[in-house]
Amino acid sequence: xxxxxxxxxxxxxxxxxDYASSVSPNPSSxxxxxxxxxxxxxxxxxxxARILSARPQEIIFTSGGTESNNIxxxxxxxxxxxxxxxxxxxxxxxxxxxxxxxxxxxxxxLARISIVPVEANxxxxxxxxRKEIKKNTVLVSVMYANNEIGTIQPIxxxxxAIRHYKKHSKRNDIFFHTDAVQGANYLDLSVExxxxxxxxxxxxxxxxAGSPKTGVVGRVGVLYKKKSVPLVxxxxxxxxxxxxxxxxxxxxxxxKFAAALQYAQKIKEKEAKRLTQLRDYFMNQLFHSxxxxxxxxxxxxxxxxxxxxxxxxxxxxxxxxxxxxxxSVHGIMAxxxxxxxxxxxxxxxxxxxxxxxxxxxxxxxxxxxxRQTTKKDIDYTLKVLSKILxxxxxxxx
Amino acid sequence: xxxxxxxxxxxxxxxxxDYASSVSPNPSSxxxxxxxxxxxxxxxxxxxARILSARPQEIIFTSGGTESNNIxxxxxxxxxxxxxxxxxxxxxxxxxxxxxxxxxxxxxxLARISIVPVEANxxxxxxxxRKEIKKNTVLVSVMYANNEIGTIQPIxxxxxAIRHYKKHSKRNDIFFHTDAVQGANYLDLSVExxxxxxxxxxxxxxxxAGSPKTGVVGRVGVLYKKKSVPLVxxxxxxxxxxxxxxxxxxxxxxxKFAAALQYAQKIKEKEAKRLTQLRDYFMNQLFHSxxxxxxxxxxxxxxxxxxxxxxxxxxxxxxxxxxxxxxSVHGIMAxxxxxxxxxxxxxxxxxxxxxxxxxxxxxxxxxxxxRQTTKKDIDYTLKVLSKILxxxxxxxx
Numbered sequence: 078x079x080x081x082x083x084x085x086x087x088x089x090x091x092x093x094x095d096y097a098s099s100v101s102p103n104p105s106s107x108x109x110x111x112x113x114x115x116x117x118x119x120x121x122x123x124x125x126a127r128i129l130s131a132r133p134q135e136i137i138f139t140s141g142g143t144e145s146n147n148i149x150x151x152x153x154x155x156x157x158x159x160x161x162x163x164x165x166x167x168x169x170x171x172x173x174x175x176x177x178x179x180x181x182x183x184x185x186x187l188a189r190i191s192i193v194p195v196e197a198n199x200x201x202x203x204x205x206x207r208k209e210i211k212k213n214t215v216l217v218s219v220m221y222a223n224n225e226i227g228t229i230q231p232i233x234x235x236x237x238a239i240r241h242y243k244k245h246s247k248r249n250d251i252f253f254h255t256d257a258v259q260g261a262n263y264l265d266l267s268v269e270x271x272x273x274x275x276x277x278x279x280x281x282x283x284x285x286a287g288s289p290k291t292g293v294v295g296r297v298g299v300l301y302k303k304k305s306v307p308l309v310x311x312x313x314x315x316x317x318x319x320x321x322x323x324x325x326x327x328x329x330x331x332x333k334f335a336a337a338l339q340y341a342q343k344i345k346e347k348e349a350k351r352l353t354q355l356r357d358y359f360m361n362q363l364f365h366s367x368x369x370x371x372x373x374x375x376x377x378x379x380x381x382x383x384x385x386x387x388x389x390x391x392x393x394x395x396x397x398x399x400x401x402x403x404x405s406v407h408g409i410m411a412x413x414x415x416x417x418x419x420x421x422x423x424x425x426x427x428x429x430x431x432x433x434x435x436x437x438x439x440x441x442x443x444x445x446x447x448r449q450t451t452k453k454d455i456d457y458t459l460k461v462l463s464k465i466l467x468x469x470x471x472x473x474x
Numbered sequence: 475x476x477x478x479x480x481x482x483x484x485x486x487x488x489x490x491x492d493y494a495s496s497v498s499p500n501p502s503s504x505x506x507x508x509x510x511x512x513x514x515x516x517x518x519x520x521x522x523a524r525i526l527s528a529r530p531q532e533i534i535f536t537s538g539g540t541e542s543n544n545i546x547x548x549x550x551x552x553x554x555x556x557x558x559x560x561x562x563x564x565x566x567x568x569x570x571x572x573x574x575x576x577x578x579x580x581x582x583x584l585a586r587i588s589i590v591p592v593e594a595n596x597x598x599x600x601x602x603x604r605k606e607i608k609k610n611t612v613l614v615s616v617m618y619a620n621n622e623i624g625t626i627q628p629i630x631x632x633x634x635a636i637r638h639y640k641k642h643s644k645r646n647d648i649f650f651h652t653d654a655v656q657g658a659n660y661l662d663l664s665v666e667x668x669x670x671x672x673x674x675x676x677x678x679x680x681x682x683a684g685s686p687k688t689g690v691v692g693r694v695g696v697l698y699k700k701k702s703v704p705l706v707x708x709x710x711x712x713x714x715x716x717x718x719x720x721x722x723x724x725x726x727x728x729x730k731f732a733a734a735l736q737y738a739q740k741i742k743e744k745e746a747k748r749l750t751q752l753r754d755y756f757m758n759q760l761f762h763s764x765x766x767x768x769x770x771x772x773x774x775x776x777x778x779x780x781x782x783x784x785x786x787x788x789x790x791x792x793x794x795x796x797x798x799x800x801x802s803v804h805g806i807m808a809x810x811x812x813x814x815x816x817x818x819x820x821x822x823x824x825x826x827x828x829x830x831x832x833x834x835x836x837x838x839x840x841x842x843x844x845r846q847t848t849k850k851d852i853d854y855t856l857k858v859l860s861k862i863l864x865x866x867x868x869x870x871x
Contacts, residue, residue: 090804090805090854091805091806091807092805092806092807092847092851092854092855093807093844093846093847094806094807094808094841094842094843094847094851094855095807095808095809095840095842096679096681096783096842096843096844096847097621097622097624097656097679097781097783097784097809097840097842098809098842099678099679100678100679100680100681100682100690100691100844101678101690102807103678106807106809107795107798107799107802107810108798108799108801108802108806108807108808108809109802109803109807110802110807111807140537140538140541140693140721140724141537141721141722142721143709143711143712143720143721143722144537144709144721146710146711147709147710147711150710155582158582172711173710173711173712173720174709174710174711174712174720174721175710176710177710177711177712177720178709178710178711179710180710181707181709181710182710185552185555224494225494227494259494281496281497281498281500281722282493282494282496282497283497284493284497285497293497293498294497295692295724295726295727296537296693296721296722296723296724296727310578311708312540312541312544312571312575312578313543313544313547313570313571313572313573313574313575313576313577313578313579314540314543314544314569314570314571314574314575315540315570315571315574323540323570323571323574324537324538324539324540324541324571324693325538325540325678325693326693327537327692327693329692330692330693384494386493386494387494398504401504401505402504402505404505405504405505405506405507406506407487408487408488408489409488409489409491409505410488410489410490410491410492410499410503410505410506410507410508411491411492411505412492412494412495412503412505413504443492443494444491445491445492445493445494445495446491446493447490447493447497449490450489450490450491450493454489454491457487457489458489458491
């Protein structure tokens with residue numbers, strides 16, 4: 078029998094005879110355990126809505142960022158239908174869940190796509206987005222902050238450019254989506270101020286509200302969809318989440334997600350300031366220590382307009398996958414590129430987008446900091462990295 | 475910092491600087507925390523594969539049964555492409571994640587569909603499935619056991635009929651999928667013996683291996699896909715799960731799922747026997763107690779060839795939603811129909827499929843038993859149900 082609830086405690090005897098619905102209470106059930114689950118779900122939805130300055134009915138809970146992005150992009154395209162081939166626009170450094178979805182729709186002849194290259198600093202020029210808008214454009218999708226190099230995109234300016242186009246062309250059937258997964262801990266999440274119609278969040282990138290052990294949020298995501306956006310469902314199933322994300326809601330993780338997002342918002346400014354200082358200290362040390370300067374390292378992405386917790390460097394001639402493994406031997410968990418694409422021996426598509434001359438053997442090394450990261454971690458990492466580089470230098474340069 | 479792992483413990487200092495990948499270790503990361511997560515993931519995959527008599531590379535972890543069914547059905551249809559309109563077959567009592575996906579594909583002109591009606595006992599005739607197979611048929615999807623009325627479908631016989639057709643027509647591009655979500659606790663799960671190419675499981679319908687409190691499995695599902703089945707991805711994203719289900723894997727729930735499925739298999743025969751006795755006792759009492767016989771109740775679905783834990787009855791003239799609410803006041807959690815479709819005031823499509831004369835006001839009442847259910851629960855339920863019916867009789871009949 079599932080964990081008894083307050084309502085159930087009022088009865089001497091309780092019999093849970095709804096195992097076929099779910100072995101734990103299901104928010105779609107009409108019995109009291111279901112009603113109580115529904116209340117908790119709607120409470121969490123209200124919390125998320127307030128943080129985004131949205132309405133509760135504009136919040137769709139999903140299984141994660143990848144699913145949110147697919148529902149947003151494919152849902153807009155499918156709504157237009159395959160008879161009129163819709164056109165959609167994105168950039169060349171989006172997360173694979175956006176970029177590969179665009180390519181998938183193009184390959185299957187379900188959409189035409191434009192992929193706008195970012196500038197050398199890893200930031201897209203809103204004018205270049207504007208230039209790509211055509212009569213059959215129905216969606217622009219630009220990420221809030223990049224997952225590999227941390228660069229923050231000019232979302233408000235792109236939103237303005239789209240609204241300007243809509244006003245002049247008298248069209249209202251073009252929508253703006255942002256993948257805000259990496260920005261959730263540090264950036265402004267007001268959809269009003271950002272001027273977006275659709276926005277993606279993910280639980281796995283938000284640090285829990287409790288201790289590091291209890292606070293981890295499981296696989297859950299959010300898609301904000303402005304009420305007026307005519308998104309159609311890409312899945313067949315039940316009526317959960319207005320039919321846009323059928324399947325029993327992941328209630329325990331949704332509750333944790335809402336609490337974690339609320340806590341992250343509360344400490345956002347303080348934490349962003351603390352991590353910016355740590356990040357800048359890390360980058361300064363990298364470039365001013367005698368040992369490290371010998372390697373002609375470069376910083377990937379704009380050095381100022383980036384997430385407070387992101388450091389991404391290229392060290393020529395030394396394979397970054399090897400660096401990640403050597404660092405992990407010393408207890409330091411870093412990344413060579415998006416974990417979704419790790420281990421294939423090729424330079425990251427994000428790094429290639431901002432540096433045409435990059436070689437596969439150069440690669441890139443990403444350190445992403447979090448709530449538990451201290452100056453001690455950075456100093457230890459700098460010491461270990463110097464040691465590893467000196468050792469590897471003999472073999473690779 | 476995430477929970478430290480055994481490997482990490484060998485280092486005096488550990489620094490988790492991979493927050494952007496995930497706040498907890500990500501099986502796609504190449505550092506040691508990622509490698510350890512990957513090992514746990516592959517271990518769980520091996521456990522599930524052995525239970526299904528499948529190979530590990532044939533097991534795809536998803537976010538739940540609804541997603542598994544969508545990936546299977548849409549993935550087969552998309553693989554054929556929109557230029558040749560494929561034909562797919564199912565029954566009229568499938569779970570909404572199958573039936574609504576079929577309708578979605580038909581509405582969007584991505585497939586032609588045949589929906590075969592089941593017989594009055596809630597079981598489909600394999601000959602009627604066979605008769606629907608056409609030259610452009612690419613998929614047959616029939617559920618293993620129904621979620622509302624518990625009837626068990628003749629999966630082996632349907633598999634044989636399809637193989638017979640394939641042999642005679644010299645075709646090998648037609649595939650057989652079963653949604654086995656409701657069967658996982660009680661039925662044979664060997665894909666070899668069942669003769670299926672694709673099979674769906676869901677964590678939320680399997681009781682955990684631990685105590686009721688700790689053992690609940692979260693939102694995770696499985697899709698078995700025979701190696702030779704040319705399924706294409708319906709999501710764009712990373713390479714996780716062979717690209718068929720991109721997005722960071724839900725490792726904590728996958729581990730729980732594998733342990734729960736293993737435990738359910740271990741106790742399957744004993745538990746099926748115990749619940750069959752309870753179920754038959756429940757049904758006998760319903761039909762032989764003096765009070766209850768006055769209501770001309772009917773059992774929905776075959777009385778023998780049904781899940782050991784399922785009782786589904788129609789009580790004419792008394793709204794079943796009201797019965798569910800009245801029962802829940804007495805601490806008994808039952809269901810009027812699939813939770814995914816509850817609360818709309820209409821008779822269930824499953825009940826309508828087996829009883830053309832059913833009225834919306836008749837409805838149906840489902841009791842589904844589980845590991846914690848005892849004879850005491852059944853006796854209490856019978857007593858409470860009698861009391862409620864006597865009260866409601868005055869108003870409704």
